[in-house]
Amino acid sequence: MKLELTDDEALVLFELLADYGTSDDGRQLVVRHASERNALWAVHAALEKRLVAPFQQDYADQLSAARSRIEGEGGSW
Known part of the structure; x- marks a missing residue:
């Protein structure tokens, strides 16, 4: 199976799963x-x-920017 994600989606999903349970x-x-x-x-x-x-050093900034872009595309909750 092949799953395609944007770079932003991959980054946000990675963080969600890294944070899972913690x-x-x-x-x-x-x-x-x-x-x-x-x-x-x-x-x-x-x-x-x-x-x-x-x-990378600026991971938090990259993650924040990715979250904002995705939220802008799909709306906030």
């Missing part, structure tokens, strides 16, 4: 089965192999 701000990602968790981990690992931004 957030202290009350956000939750509901996973109902170990297989779902394992699948999410596989996606995160694939993104981690491809992305360089998370390892």
